[in-house]
Amino acid sequence: MEKDKLSALAVIKLFEGLPKAQLTSLADIALLKRAKAGDTLFEAGQPGTHFYAVVSGKVRVYRAAPSGKEQILHVFGAGEAFAEVPVFEGKTYPASAQALEDSLMLSFPRKEFVEVLRRDPELALGVMALLSARLRAFVGQIAQLSLKEVPERLAGYLLLLRASQNRDDLTLDLPKGQIASYLGTIPETLSRALKKLTDQGLIEISGNRVAVLDPEGLAKLAEAGR
Amino acid sequence: MEKDKLSALAVIKLFEGLPKAQLTSLADIALLKRAKAGDTLFEAGQPGTHFYAVVSGKVRVYRAAPSGKEQILHVFGAGEAFAEVPVFEGKTYPASAQALEDSLMLSFPRKEFVEVLRRDPELALGVMALLSARLRAFVGQIAQLSLKEVPERLAGYLLLLRASQNRDDLTLDLPKGQIASYLGTIPETLSRALKKLTDQGLIEISGNRVAVLDPEGLAKLAEAGR
DNA sequence: CCGCATCCATGACTAAAGTCAAAACCGACG
DNA sequence: CGTCGGTTTTGACTTTAGTCATGGATGCGG
Numbered sequence: 255m256e257k258d259k260l261s262a263l264a265v266i267k268l269f270e271g272l273p274k275a276q277l278t279s280l281a282d283i284a285l286l287k288r289a290k291a292g293d294t295l296f297e298a299g300q301p302g303t304h305f306y307a308v309v310s311g312k313v314r315v316y317r318a319a320p321s322g323k324e325q326i327l328h329v330f331g332a333g334e335a336f337a338e339v340p341v342f343e344g345k346t347y348p349a350s351a352q353a354l355e356d357s358l359m360l361s362f363p364r365k366e367f368v369e370v371l372r373r374d375p376e377l378a379l380g381v382m383a384l385l386s387a388r389l390r391a392f393v394g395q396i397a398q399l400s401l402k403e404v405p406e407r408l409a410g411y412l413l414l415l416r417a418s419q420n421r422d423d424l425t426l427d428l429p430k431g432q433i434a435s436y437l438g439t440i441p442e443t444l445s446r447a448l449k450k451l452t453d454q455g456l457i458e459i460s461g462n463r464v465a466v467l468d469p470e471g472l473a474k475l476a477e478a479g480r
Numbered sequence: 481m482e483k484d485k486l487s488a489l490a491v492i493k494l495f496e497g498l499p500k501a502q503l504t505s506l507a508d509i510a511l512l513k514r515a516k517a518g519d520t521l522f523e524a525g526q527p528g529t530h531f532y533a534v535v536s537g538k539v540r541v542y543r544a545a546p547s548g549k550e551q552i553l554h555v556f557g558a559g560e561a562f563a564e565v566p567v568f569e570g571k572t573y574p575a576s577a578q579a580l581e582d583s584l585m586l587s588f589p590r591k592e593f594v595e596v597l598r599r600d601p602e603l604a605l606g607v608m609a610l611l612s613a614r615l616r617a618f619v620g621q622i623a624q625l626s627l628k629e630v631p632e633r634l635a636g637y638l639l640l641l642r643a644s645q646n647r648d649d650l651t652l653d654l655p656k657g658q659i660a661s662y663l664g665t666i667p668e669t670l671s672r673a674l675k676k677l678t679d680q681g682l683i684e685i686s687g688n689r690v691a692v693l694d695p696e697g698l699a700k701l702a703e704a705g706r
Numbered sequence: 707c708c709g710c711a712t713c714c715a716t717g718a719c720t721a722a723a724g725t726c727a728a729a730a731c732c733g734a735c736g
Numbered sequence: 737c738g739t740c741g742g743t744t745t746t747g748a749c750t751t752t753a754g755t756c757a758t759g760g761a762t763g764c765g766g
Contacts, residue, residue: 717757
């Protein structure tokens with residue numbers, strides 16, 4: 255049991271390189287949590303009681319409009335931590351979270367986690383770095399949403415995928431509808447944007463595979479501010 | 481001189497309640513910096529060497545597209561700290577900063593500031609809370625940009641102003657062009673959105689004064705997801 | 707192997723917001 | 737008081753993206 259938690263903790267990048275003692279005190283307060291694909295972990299507006307980390311699986315964090323349209327903020331995979339925001343404020347979750355696949359997670363009650371942080375400046379610095387990286391990503395996302403059109407955002411997304419998969423032959427990591435939601439648009443518009451890039455000879459699509467034909471062309475498009 | 485810095489530090493909310501010793505060590509590493517209205521403090525992409533705090537004046541942090549369109553991320557006034565992101569990453573500034581008025585600022589070299597943080601868990605927690613609050617705000621901004629139309633975003637902005645000014649008779653804190661940029665749109669569209677709210681009897685405008693006639697109506701509008 | 711469900715693509719249409727150009731407004735300054 | 741520079745408003749138009757409806761593909765369970 256406790257061993258489960260320790261081996262789960264070992265997966266989380268945020269906790270990498272932490273001394274044994276710290277890991278043990280984290281294991282003491284951690285809870286293992288399983289979710290099936292589609293399960294909601296928490297909803298925007300609920301009291302933010304826990305901090306999470308994904309041991310395996312995939313979780314999306316998003317905001318939904320009353321109309322049903324959703325904006326994905328980020329999709330977290332194995333090793334990543336999320337829901338840091340309420341930890342230090344004790345207020346509500348600013349967004350909702352849902353498992354996209356069957357997932358195993360660690361969760362940490364906020365007060366206890368803060369106590370561990372107070373005692374370990376190195377971990378605290380790690381958390382600050384995590385928060386900063388998130389802020390940087392959000393700044394990029396805000397700029398994309400407000401300054402770029404859908405095909406440009408799509409080009410940027412494909413380039414990101416290419417960088418993370420290290421090849422020109424990409425496998426989309428999410429269903430297209432989810433990608434649309436991540437790019438701040440709807441499936442129909444994404445579908446058209448994909449066609450547009452295809453027509454321009456930048457990519458080729460078949461199912462959930464995308465071949466990048468012209469990375470420079472994509473990059474130029476992605477740069478293009480409006 | 482050193483006294484100047486100490487009294488300047490006293491203005492910054494992040495440092496409120498800090499013991500004298502910490503304030504002194506902050507004063508040791510801080511630099512006083514003056515900027516005239518319009519001066520650029522740093523630009524997106526430059527190496528992020530300093531952390532800032534506004535002692536007096538007003539600073540806008542924004543991203544610019546090649547086309548010239550700009551998205552304001554936030555406007556910081558007296559007592560607020562900004563440019564936290566590069567502190568913990570040592571990379572580049574994710575956005576640009578420009579003084580909107582003649583301003584006095586404190587700046588802290590990143591490495592030295594991190595050292596102070598390492599020694600003071602309380603200050604570290606304060607910084608984490610600051611980062612979290614910023615994240616929360618960004619989540620809201622992303623949701624607004626992607627889920628709401630301009631009049632709805634405007635309604636939200638006016639309600640924020642109303643809350644901060646505690647009255648129905650608002651004074652716009654920024655020129656309209658800047659407000660447009662903050663809302664992710666352009667002056668023409670903002671102008672039309674203001675007219676629209678006026679036509680609906682929600683507000684009345686004269687110059688940079690806006691009278692809120694129907695707060696509930698505004699709130700209902702602001703809620704409306706797309 | 708069939709049928710259902712989900713996802714995706716496409717077409718026709720509407721609505722929102724951006725572009726461009728010009729006029730009105732406003733404050734500062736001589 | 738008049739003019740200059742900037743900001744704001746207005747109008748006509750274009751472009752982008754969202755809506756609604758339909759049909760095709762794909763994959764899974766019975």
